[in-house]
Amino acid sequence: MSLPYVSTFVDDFVRCAGRFPSEPALVFPDQTTTYAELLALVQGIRDWIDSEIPVSERRIAVHATQDVFTYAAILAILASGRAYVPLNPHNPAQRNGSCLTQADVATLFQSGAETEISVWVLEQRVPVEIVNLRTISSNPSERKPTPVRESDMAYLLFTSGSTGNPKGVPIYHGNLRRFMKAFLGEMGFEFRQSDRFLQMFELTFDLSIMCFAAPLAIGAACHVVTGSGVGFLDVAKTLQRGKISVALMVPSVLSFLESYLDEIDLPDMRYSLFCGEALPSLLAEKWHRCIPSARLFNVYGPTEATIFCSAYELKSPLDSAGEYQGVVSIGVPMPGTAFSLISETGDCVAPGEKGELVISGAQVTDQYWRNPEKTLAAFTVRSGEAPAYRTGDIAFAAEGNYYYCGRADYQLKVDGYRIEAGEVEHHARTLAGVRNVVLAGQAETNGRVKLHLFLEASDIDQEALRTACKTHLAEKLPSYMLPQRIHVLDSFPLNQNGKVDRKALISGVHQE
Amino acid sequence: MASIQPQDDPRVEIQRVVEGIFRDLFRDESLTIHTETSAKDIEGWDSLAHITLIVAIEKKFGIKFKLAELQEIRNVGDILALVKTKTGK
Numbered sequence: 100m101s102l103p104y105v106s107t108f109v110d111d112f113v114r115c116a117g118r119f120p121s122e123p124a125l126v127f128p129d130q131t132t133t134y135a136e137l138l139a140l141v142q143g144i145r146d147w148i149d150s151e152i153p154v155s156e157r158r159i160a161v162h163a164t165q166d167v168f169t170y171a172a173i174l175a176i177l178a179s180g181r182a183y184v185p186l187n188p189h190n191p192a193q194r195n196g197s198c199l200t201q202a203d204v205a206t207l208f209q210s211g212a213e214t215e216i217s218v219w220v221l222e223q224r225v226p227v228e229i230v231n232l233r234t235i236s237s238n239p240s241e242r243k244p245t246p247v248r249e250s251d252m253a254y255l256l257f258t259s260g261s262t263g264n265p266k267g268v269p270i271y272h273g274n275l276r277r278f279m280k281a282f283l284g285e286m287g288f289e290f291r292q293s294d295r296f297l298q299m300f301e302l303t304f305d306l307s308i309m310c311f312a313a314p315l316a317i318g319a320a321c322h323v324v325t326g327s328g329v330g331f332l333d334v335a336k337t338l339q340r341g342k343i344s345v346a347l348m349v350p351s352v353l354s355f356l357e358s359y360l361d362e363i364d365l366p367d368m369r370y371s372l373f374c375g376e377a378l379p380s381l382l383a384e385k386w387h388r389c390i391p392s393a394r395l396f397n398v399y400g401p402t403e404a405t406i407f408c409s410a411y412e413l414k415s416p417l418d419s420a421g422e423y424q425g426v427v428s429i430g431v432p433m434p435g436t437a438f439s440l441i442s443e444t445g446d447c448v449a450p451g452e453k454g455e456l457v458i459s460g461a462q463v464t465d466q467y468w469r470n471p472e473k474t475l476a477a478f479t480v481r482s483g484e485a486p487a488y489r490t491g492d493i494a495f496a497a498e499g500n501y502y503y504c505g506r507a508d509y510q511l512k513v514d515g516y517r518i519e520a521g522e523v524e525h526h527a528r529t530l531a532g533v534r535n536v537v538l539a540g541q542a543e544t545n546g547r548v549k550l551h552l553f554l555e556a557s558d559i560d561q562e563a564l565r566t567a568c569k570t571h572l573a574e575k576l577p578s579y580m581l582p583q584r585i586h587v588l589d590s591f592p593l594n595q596n597g598k599v600d601r602k603a604l605i606s607g608v609h610q611e
Numbered sequence: 612m613a614s615i616q617p618q619d620d621p622r623v624e625i626q627r628v629v630e631g632i633f634r635d636l637f638r639d640e641s642l643t644i645h646t647e648t649s650a651k652d653i654e655g656w657d658s659l660a661h662i663t664l665i666v667a668i669e670k671k672f673g674i675k676f677k678l679a680e681l682q683e684i685r686n687v688g689d690i691l692a693l694v695k696t697k698t699g700k
Contacts, residue, residue, distance in 0.1 A: 331658070336682050355662070359678035557666040558675075589666045592659060 104246035107253070107272055108279055108316040109177045113138065113244060115318035119292065123320040125167055125311075126295075126341065128333075132167050134318070137174075140167065142239030144175035144208075144232065149245075152179075158202055158255060160184040160227070162195075162209035162216055163302035165325045168232040170311060172208045173302070180245035182252035182269070187303040189595060192219035198257045198265055199227060201468065208232050249273030255468060256305055256402055267468025270305070274405040275312075277435045277461035283313060285434040286410065288370060290345065292318040295367075297346035299324040299334050304596045305402045306374055310347055319345075331355040331597075335363065342367040347398075349375040349597040353382045354535045354555065355590075360385050368393040373427075374400070374407050376598045377503060377521070379528060379535075380422040387415040399429035399503065403477070403488045405462040408436040411500060423495075423502040424525035430500055436460035438501055439487075440494060448495075455507055456494040459487035493519075509601075511540040513548050516579045523582065526575045527552060530568055532559045535591055538582060539605050552582035553591065553604050561587040584608070621700035625672075625691055632667045636660060646688030672698050 112134075116124075120135035132140075152159070159176045163169055163185035176183040184202040186195040192215045199207065199220070209217060210232045217229045247253075253275045257265035283290065290313070298310035298321050314321040322341040324333050331352050338346060344367050353373075356363065368390040373383070378397045387395055395415075400407035411430025413421060421428050432438045440454030441447060448454035465486040466474040479487040493504040504521050511518040520538040527536045535555035540548040552572075556564060565585045572581055592603040626644065634642045637655055650656040656664075668690065669675055674697040684690055 332678075332682050335678060356678070358675075359681075362678045558670065590659060590662045 102248040102250055105249055105272060105276060107177060107244070107247060107276065108312045109174055109244045111316035112141075112174065113178075115292075115315065119318045122292075122318060124315060125170055126320050126322045127165070127167070127325060128337075130167065137167070137171060139239045140171035141174045141178060142241070143237045144172055144235055145178045145242075145244075146237050146240055147235045148175060148179040148181070152181075152206055156181070156205055157252065158182045158184050158204045160186055160199055160202060160204045160207040161302075162186050162188055162207060162214050164188050164210050165302070165323055166210050168210035169208075169302065170323075172210075172232050174315075176208075177253060178244035180247050180251065182254055184255045185302045186216060187301055187595060188214065188216075189301075190303075192216050194265065196220070196223065196225065198267075199225065201257070201264070201267055202255055203469075206230060247272050249276065254305075254308070256303060258402055266470065266473060268402045268464060269466065269468050270402075270405055270464055274462050274464055275308070278309075278405045278408075278433075279312065279316065281433040281435055281462075282309065282406075283316065290317055290319065290370075294319040294344045294369070295341055296321050297324070297334070297337060297341070297343045297348070298322060299337070299348060299352075299597075301595055305406050306347055306349075306596075309406050314345075335359075338365055338368075339363070344369045345372075346370070347372040347374060349373065350378045350382065351376065351535075351591075351593055351597050351599060353386055354379075357382060357385065357534055358557075360389055363389040365390050366392055370394055370396065372396045372398050372410075374398045375596065377505075378427040380413075380417050380425055380427050381528070383413055383427055384415065384417055387413070397427040397429060399501075400462075401458070401488070401490050401492075403464055403490075404436065404458045404460075405464070408433050408458060408460070408462050409438065409501060420498065420500070423504070424521050425528050426503065426521065426525070428500045429494070429503045432458075432460070432501075433462070436462050438494075438496070440496065441489075451495060451497060453493055453495040453504055456490045456492045456501070456503075457487050458490060460485045463488045509539075511538075511548055511550065513540070513550065513579055518550070518580050523550075523552065523572065523576060523580055526572055527554060527568055530554070530564065530571060532556045532564065535599065537591070537599060537601055537604055539601055541605055541608060549584065550580075550582040551605065551608055552585045554585065554587045555589075555591045556587055557589045559587070621698075622691065622695060625694050625698070625700065628671060629668060629687070629691060629694065632664065632671060636664055636667065644687045646691065647686055649686040668694065674698060 116134040116138035121133050123131045124134045124137040125132040173183050195216045207227050207229050220227050251272050252269050253272050255269045296314040300307035311321045324337045371390050371393045395413045396410050398407040398410045409429050409432045411428040437459050439457045463486045465480045477489050491507045494501050509520045523538045524536040533554050533556045537553045592600040594600040630644050
């Protein structure tokens with residue numbers, strides 16, 4: 100028995116284009132595309148897909164640069180009932196090649212004649228046809244999007260697998276619909292057609308999908324931060340000049356902007372959301388002052404559970420129930436999603452105890468793409484039940500709210516003692532001048548783990564800070580928790596998604 | 612117009628010091644900068660290097676850039692002009 104057809108955010112976008120044709124849909128620093136213009140582009144590409152690509156080809160890859168053709172291609176692929184597979188233009192061609200091969204696609208869209216990946220495809224003689232989106236021209240038809248079922252794939256993202264090959268995460272229309280329903284309809288957000296959403300993410304990072312799909316579904320504008328300049332400076336500029344009213348960002352933006360917060364005033368902001376890594380409560384409190392009319396949320400969720408799946412609203416001043424070890428709560432699961440906490444043996448933990456967070460519900464996908472081994476290790480799929488996903492995140496619950504305590508892999512064991520990085524980081528974060536903190540372990544040749552504490556601080560006497568930190572931690576923590584080495588850096592390296600790159604921090608130590 | 616000796620010109624001095632910071636940061640002793648030099652001319656001048664660069668310049672000259680000023684920086688000339696204004700030279 101096949102599932103019934105369902106509508107997607109692309110149907111909503113098409114309807115909005117009919118109602119608000121001359122309103123801005125995508126706003127780039129140097130160009131604004133209206134709903135009518137975007138729809139014409141989408142229909143043109145979609146017509147091309149339907150006439151040139153066999154129905155059996157269910158996935159199409161997109162070289163995901165930040166321009167209007169790429170966004171139009173994503174919408175067109177979805178409108179044709181197929182799934183899109185974004186490739187990050189900043190990734191090495193070989194890595195993108197691995198994604199192309201794994202995704203088993205036969206067509207790659209790109210906005211331009213030649214890219215690193217298209218050169219690689221030709222050199223390696225990979226059987227993938229490369230299509231320059233800018234050369235597709237047609238008289239766009241007015242056909243409605245091809246109907247899809249909940250079990251049809253919407254997108255396939257590759258996460259940076261810790262070792263070797265990237266891991267594919269397929270998200271289905273059922274998952275995405277459940278997210279959109281909760282976010283736009285059930286969580287109490289009152290989004291308006293006049294809203295201006297920020298889109299600061301690479302299209303290979305699933306937070307980007309909320310940032311363009313939500314506004315396009317309601318007739319609002321999506322302001323895209325392009326990578327032409329200096330990442331977070333451009334974010335700040337877009338927030339200010341675009342009079343952004345809804346912004347989903349990573350906390351690293353705040354760490355970077357911290358010393359300039361007194362220059363930032365965003366009276367138009369209505370909803371400010373953070374996701375992607377732990378949100379330090381002190382920083383969130385300072386940010387509150389920049390957004391006097393906004394509601395502030397910390398949201399949480401892995402790619403496997405579709406964009407994000409829990410939320411906590413921060414009131415100002417933040418009460419103590421809202422944080423744990425200086426990090427803001429990840430709140431309660433969104434409608435349609437349930438959380439549970441399990442011990443290492445797989446049993447439910449006692450109330451208040453820490454455990455690995457397991458997410459179940461309609462937003463959760465059921466597998467890693469063509470990877471039964473990794474799927475089995477992380478997913479539980481029982482017939483008639485929603486899939487459950489083991490996140491690898493350690494959390495605990497108190498009075499209904501969940502609190503993130505760090506990655507299970509970051510739990511460090513030194514001389515048999517279990518050390519939670521978050522606890523050490525919390526105490527170090529309270530030192531004056533310290534913007535961000537990471538505790539990481541490094542295995543020595545004798546098998547012992549050495550603790551390295553990294554402090555992000557500029558304009559400071561580094562030696563004095565190291566001494567102050569040592570003294571401070573020694574007063575607060577048992578000796579086995581004390582880091583052997585303290586490193587002070589002007590700025591932390593970030594990965595492509597704008598999160599602190601722990602691996603790069605530790606590998607920097609090797610070079611010393 | 613009165614001629615100015617190069618060593619007396621604060622702009623030359625600022626450029627020399629900033630060039631030194633660039634050389635240290637990008638580990639290239641032969642690197643030269645010009646007012647038109649921008650991120651696309653120097654390999655490794657990405658957003659992280661930019662932040663490190665700004666912090667190093669702030670430290671060296673004992674100044675602090677405003678966010679609005681940082682947002683307007685497009686090339687070395689903009690940086691030099693800002694340093695000149697901020698140091699009052």
